[in-house]
Amino acid sequence: MEYYSGLSFLIMIVAGFATVILFFGGLLIQMKKWGYGSTGYGKDGQGGSIVGFLKLLLSQIFDKKHEQGVLTTLVMDILIQRRILKRSVIRWVMHITIFWGWIMLFVFSMLIFIVELLHKYGGMFGDTITHGRPIVESFPVIVTLNEVFGYVLLIGVLIAIARRLFITEVRNGTTFYDVFLTGGLFIIVITGFISEWMREGYFLEQYSAIAPPAALFHVVISLLFCVAMIPFTKYIHIIATPLSILVNGGGE
Known part of the structure; x- marks a missing residue:
């Protein structure tokens, strides 16, 4: 089985697991750092202990002193991000579209990956999958949702770029690091659309010969x-911010 990018199933498996190992390795490094600095309610620091940090984290998340429950905090302050909404509608639209766009595209990718594993090694979905075509095309609902949330993510990234270009306060506070991360996310989204347009023969059909390399580039980045790169860059706030909100009980 080969992917549209030209990579074999085995190579994609290896690349996928290598990526996951890097992610969790980086996350463990971050948790160790957090463990050195984590204290709570008069308790001693955790001395870099990951287990100690996780225990303290859970104890603070479920602390009965919080004014609202964990579920309320999770839904209202993390999934809906009401605190950002109260401060700025534009910032909220930017954050919510990037957040949900990224999350849902990741979920769909994982679902298709699991289906591929079950199909190849478990013999499942034999009557559903059309052979000779990418497996995802056998699930039109996922194809449609994937495209929808791709546009959702694109909207968020474009708002982020526009804010850094046209809002003086934001522009003055922009660093090369911010440009690198925002630009990287934009390149990921736009190359995904371009490679798809090439493959489907839309207005870029004259470049169909380079569609597989374009898809490969999109996959790699x-x-x-x-x-x-999430644990090693500013993207770590995708994980750190929700944890901080949960620890502090959400709300205002």
Whole structure:
């Protein structure tokens, strides 16, 4: 089995697991750092202990002193991000579209990956999958949702770029690091659309010969930017911010 990018199933498996190992390795490094600095309610620091940090984290998340429950915090302050909404509608639209766009594209990718594993090694979905075509095309609902959330993510990235270009306060506070991360996310999204347009023969049909390399480029930078690099860059706030909100009980 080969992917549209030209990579074999085995190579994709290896690349996927390597990416996951980098991600969790980086996450463990971050948790160790957090463990050195984590204290709570008069308790001693955790001395870099990951287990100690996780225990303290859970104890603070479920602390009965919080004014609202964990579920309320999870839904209202993390999934809906009401605190950002109260401060700025534009910022909220930017954050919510990037957040949900990234999350849902990741979920769909994982679902198709699991289906491929079950199909190849478990013999499942034999009556559903059309042979000779990418497996995802056998699930038109996922194809449609994948495209929808791709546009959702694109909207968020474009808002982020526009804010850094046209809002003086944001522009003055922009660093090369911000440009690199925002630009990288934009490249990921746009190369995904371009490679798809080439493959489907839309207005870029004259470039169909280079569609597989374009798809390969999209796959590689997606694995790097959207998974492997998260613990090592500013993207770690995707994980750190929700944890901080949960620890503090959400609300205002």
